[in-house]
Amino acid sequence: QKEVEQNSGPLSVPEGAIASLNCTYSDRGSQSFFWYRQYSGKSPELIMFIYSNGDKEDGRFTAQLNKASQYVSLLIRDSQPSDSATYLCAGGGSQGNLIFGKGTKLSVKP
Amino acid sequence: DVKVTQSSRYLVKRTGEKVFLECVQDMDHENMFWYRQDPGLGLRLIYFSYDVKMKEKGDIPEGYSVSREKKERFSLILESASTNQTSMYLCASSFSGNTEAFFGQGTRLTVV
Numbered sequence: 001q002k003e004v005e006q007n008s009g010p011l012s013v014p015e016g017a018i019a020s021l022n023c024t025y026s027d028r029g030s031q032s033f034f035w036y037r038q039y040s041g042k043s044p045e046l047i048m049f050i051y052s053n054g055d056k057e058d059g060r061f062t063a064q065l066n067k068a069s070q071y072v073s074l075l076i077r078d079s080q081p082s083d084s085a086t087y088l089c090a091g092g093g094s095q096g097n098l099i100f101g102k103g104t105k106l107s108v109k110p
Numbered sequence: 111d112v113k114v115t116q117s118s119r120y121l122v123k124r125t126g127e128k129v130f131l132e133c134v135q136d137m138d139h140e141n142m143f144w145y146r147q148d149p150g151l152g153l154r155l156i157y158f159s160y161d162v163k164m165k166e167k168g169d170i171p172e173g174y175s176v177s178r179e180k181k182e183r184f185s186l187i188l189e190s191a192s193t194n195q196t197s198m199y200l201c202a203s204s205f206s207g208n209t210e211a212f213f214g215q216g217t218r219l220t221v222v
Binding site: 008030031032034042043044045046049088090092093095096097098100101102103 | 145150151153155160166200204207208210213214216
């Protein structure tokens with residue numbers, strides 16, 4: 001069974017701090033990875049994707065991929081209360097579907 | 111902007127009813143997906159389709175069927191609704207494998 005694992009949290013950080021979200025995956029064939037943010041009662045929305053080893057930055061968000069360690073992370077700099085949400089990590093499956101982790105709940109305290 | 115539209119935001123159905131959940135996407139995406147999301151269980155794939163009239167079982171297909179007669183439309187069918195199918199149902203589409211999926215707004219289904 002191909003899986004994507006995330007710490008369910010909750011992860012609590014103070015406003016202005018760096019939030020670090022982590023994800024591991026079991027399918028070595030996965031080529032692409034995605035981070036989604038999901039507010040309570042809403043559907044997931046894509047915030048970052050990464051295909052290559054290394055870092056990818058977009059504003060306050062940095063995604064990191066290490067294929068050798070089968071590890072993906074998301075850093076959120078200068079965390080804001082509006083970043084409080086559940087963050088879902090997903091990897092591309094061999095059948096063309098995305099395999100999702102169960103999500104990490106982030107709480108940013110003012 | 112990609113738009114994935116689900117036919118209902120909230121539904122209440124009775125046990126044993128046949129339930130249809132409709133999903134339409136407007137970006138000519140090849141792949142379409144149906145997930146259900148329950149607290150503590152995350153997103154679980156029910157069925158997906160990579161072409162018209164094609165379908166593949168996901169992780170939890172039991173009690174569900176799907177139909178894709180046109181590229182833009184993917185329907186989820188609960189043949190005989192049961193209370194354990196009370197859940198949030200999310201439709202998604204993507205251009206191809208290994209590309210990002212875009213989600214509809216979700217349908218919260220309650221079976222009583």
